[in-house]
Amino acid sequence: MSTELDPYSAQARTLTADVPLLSDRVLVEVANRIGVVHDLTRHRAAETGASRVFSALVGADRDRQLRSIGALTTNQEDLLSWIVQVANATSVTAYGLERVARHVKQVRDLAQAAYDGVRQTDAELRHLATVVSEFAAACERRLRATENRVARLERAVDAADAFERTLGRWSTGLTYRRLPWLCQVVLIAREVLAGPYGRAHRVDGPRDRSAMIARLVGGRPAGLAGTHTYLDEMVAAVDSKNAAEVTTWLLEPELRIGPMTEAVVLALELAALPSPARLAEPGRTALSLVRSRRGRPSHSATAVDVATWLVDEQFAAALP
Template sequence: MQDVDLRELRGRIPLAGDRALAEIVNGLNTAENMTATRAEHGFFSRVILGWNRQDRKRAIESDSALALAQRRMIAWAQETAQHLAFTDLTVGLLAMEVDNIQHDVVHLRNLNHQALDEIRELAGVLTEFIDAVDRRLAHIGERIDTHERMLDAHSRALLDLDRRVLATELWQSAWSDGDMILRRWRHRGAYVGLPWLCQVLLVARECAGGRTGQHEFVTGDRSWRERLADDILSDSRSELVRAQFGPQGAQGRKSVRVLIERIIEELPDPDEREMVAEVLGIGLSPRLRPPHRPIGYALARGLELSALGAACSEDPARVAVEDARRDYGNLQQVTYEEYVRGVIHEQADAALQARGALRKEREEQNREADGQDGVEKSA
């Protein structure tokens, strides 16, 4: 049988320590009993048993040594037992701490479940609150939409009212301005000394370039043209010119060349001719005047050429009509009334075209200025 380390055995079989302790105690009791028994033998008993004194002495010494060894074994066993008791105490304390921790874990778990339930309950309350807020906000949004529609309606109504007020103010201003031009022409000597055909053209140009033409540009109302034509045709001074045109019908038509020749004849002063031509836009850049129209340009060109006198070797009226036809359109024969209404429409259309081009140019300049401002701000 091989020697066995009691500590290793106890590590594998925990009860081996208790069993070893019991065996040692049993062996100790046996050795002590054997020593006591041999010490108590009498003389005769030892004779009968065949023991002599020398044997008895060696036996007692052997038994005493065995007993001492067993006592030392007992002491080691007691020390081991005390260590085991301390280890058991430590393990017990640790087990108690583990139990306490387990109880705390269970308690915390219960608290977590309770907190989770409370969180769920709170989430439900928040959900209801959010739903209520959403419904309220939706209701508010609907009311805001309603108010916005009402405000839009009011804004449109106010804008329409503003437009009407502006149109009314423009109409009043245009009417007043046109009336002033006519009264100045009829009673205050405006354009006096000029041929009547030139006066009609200049009155139409003044109305088209003033507030009357501006009213038409903003509102599109062209009624002032017919009203001005009626006022001019009803003027008492026009009867003489009407007679010069001749009777109504084909016989009362005159070519524009004939009209230019008559104007040149009635305006002998070259300076007056040049002045009227320049008032009608001759010599100006297209950016500084309304566009030319056939009749108006032909009259202005004829006056310009006739103002040159001997420097112009050709017939001014013929050259003026040819230039007008080449650059601005055909020229037909006209009656007295057709001439009046024709020059009014020409000057009104030219003013409309000039105002439209001016507005477009201003819009482009504003866009360029806005773009430059945006670039500067971004930089």
């Protein structure tokens, strides 16, 4: 008895892609049993009436029926077992797909959380960049302010040192000691202005000049006197030759001289005139001429007033 497997091969190849297959041994047995059932069925169909009666009497027909039913039953059991395996495989596959689905959802949630975190981090970084930029700008402003304060302090220290050197040399008689007091006041004020003191005055604003004036006045009488007496005292301290030389020192073309300085210069010019033309009181005459044109200085003043006028005029002329 032969068994044809070709009808089942195509089905088997189709099933291999989707479900677990029967083992080769079980598949062969199922095919053999199906072939046996076909053979028994064909044999019974080919029997004549007498043969059927004889087979029924001797029990051959009953035996063939039992064999057919047994083969079909066994095949059904094998197929049922295979179906159970397929169901189990499907359950396992569904469970696996469920786990995969949960994993994919977790991955998606993590990806979304990471994306949200990146967006939040980006916003925080932008905010941090803004804060850092503002902080850097504030630090730069504070640094510039500190540098300006340090530079101003350095200028103040340099100005104080230069001021002390200038006034120290003058007070010890190292500079201008042969000149009259009014000329000394003018030249010392200009020397102070030409150095760090004047630079600090130009950059940082007006500086207090009371200490300079107090040092310049020194021990001179504090009482009120005629302004012309200070000029006449100056003229008396120089001869005509020295008066001309001192006048040259005091006349600086680039400076605009004030009224008191102009009176000093004019008094020296009058004192430098030859004896026949020299006036008896050049200081009084110079003061009157300046007052007639400029209305200042006043007729009477203290030594502090005169020193203040001269110093202020040098500052005004050098630092417009």
